[in-house]
Amino acid sequence: MRVLGIETSCDETAAAVVTEGGDVLSDVVRSQVALHAPYGGVVPEIAARDHARAVVPVVREALARAGMTAADLDGVAVTSRPGLAGALLVGMQAAKGLAWAAGKPLVGVDHLVGHLLAVFLRRDGAPLLPSPEPRPSFPYVALLASGGHTAIYRVDGPAIGAIRELGATRDDAAGEAFDKVAKLLGLGYPGGPVVDRLAATGDAAAAAEAVPALMARKESLEFSFSGIKSSVARHVARRGRPEGQALHDLCAAFQGAVVDALVQKTVRAARAEGVERVVLGGGVAANRGLRARMAAACERRGLALFVPPFASCTDNGAMIAYAGALRLAAGERDALDLAPETRTALPRVTRKGGGVR
Ligand code: KG4
Numbered sequence: 001m002r003v004l005g006i007e008t009s010c011d012e013t014a015a016a017v018v019t020e021g022g023d024v025l026s027d028v029v030r031s032q033v034a035l036h037a038p039y040g041g042v043v044p045e046i047a048a049r050d051h052a053r054a055v056v057p058v059v060r061e062a063l064a065r066a067g068m069t070a071a072d073l074d075g076v077a078v079t080s081r082p083g084l085a086g087a088l089l090v091g092m093q094a095a096k097g098l099a100w101a102a103g104k105p106l107v108g109v110d111h112l113v114g115h116l117l118a119v120f121l122r123r124d125g126a127p128l129l130p131s132p133e134p135r136p137s138f139p140y141v142a143l144l145a146s147g148g149h150t151a152i153y154r155v156d157g158p159a160i161g162a163i164r165e166l167g168a169t170r171d172d173a174a175g176e177a178f179d180k181v182a183k184l185l186g187l188g189y190p191g192g193p194v195v196d197r198l199a200a201t202g203d204a205a206a207a208a209e210a211v212p213a214l215m216a217r218k219e220s221l222e223f224s225f226s227g228i229k230s231s232v233a234r235h236v237a238r239r240g241r242p243e244g245q246a247l248h249d250l251c252a253a254f255q256g257a258v259v260d261a262l263v264q265k266t267v268r269a270a271r272a273e274g275v276e277r278v279v280l281g282g283g284v285a286a287n288r289g290l291r292a293r294m295a296a297a298c299e300r301r302g303l304a305l306f307v308p309p310f311a312s313c314t315d316n317g318a319m320i321a322y323a324g325a326l327r328l329a330a331g332e333r334d335a336l337d338l339a340p341e342t343r344t345a346l347p348r349v350t351r352k353g354g355g356v357r
């Protein structure tokens, strides 16, 4: 089965052709990041307009690189939730038009399910690190940390009903915290990659007073990142923006606190669930500090860690095509009146806005 996946939920216009075995035949991602950079975050109206400009050429390119036309497809998958409503609509209209014109089945995909299954994508020359096993088996515990979402899931299978949220952030997503702190420090957008780079040569202990450790109730699997951002804001208000080594130190302290919380809670979740496999997903999975500390923590506890290649961690159409292919293979389809939803279909256990736990 060969399925086209279309993703426009946020600030990437993406399309890919993937088989139900997870082989990526093409994967085209057009980022809008430069358009949103002047605003320090994604502007929904700009996102929707740019998706409308880009979606047809991106889909054409994905088909061309796979050496196919729409007639060769077995179905069309599209992100239908969660995301920005106007942005989702653009991809969904394109998917519906193509599915209708080519007479192919349509399936909507929950973006978070796409991320949680992206570990099964097979890309030439991009093995999973650091695990020796080629692919995880179910069940696994997944940490999904991106600019829009941060949560820990237990994944017993690919269906929505087999995926359970164990804990999520009560306020900002981890990537959002990186982006907001980078903005405070004058480092541009998106903040994660530059903070990651500066932190590599910083001394977290030297800036410890600016960034208190994230106070967390021992048993909780929930996150809160707004307090740490406020601490950095107060530090900058009092002392001005740090420069030189002090900037590196502050980045190291901030990143260290965020990474510690992500690692501790993910490992705690795996142990509490009696699950032996841990999977990372989302753009923050690119963070070198997170990869290193998660690898060390998993190794100490005898957990197998699976970190997909970066192209599978950040938003992409391949994960949508793959999750859609599994739905199609299970005989599921959606009608052409499928509507976008801003919320995930996965049941949530974490109440937003509750502060630190
Ligand atoms: O998954 P993604 O591409 O898009 C969504 O948000 O869905 O994730 C983007 C986020 C941004 O917040 C960016 O700052 C963060 O991932 N990010 C990183 C790194 N690379 C990207 N955060 C920390 N360290 C990185 N190396």
Ligand code: ZN
Pocket (backbone or CB within 6 Å): 111, 115, 146, 148, 282, 314, 315
């Ligand atoms: Zn995403």
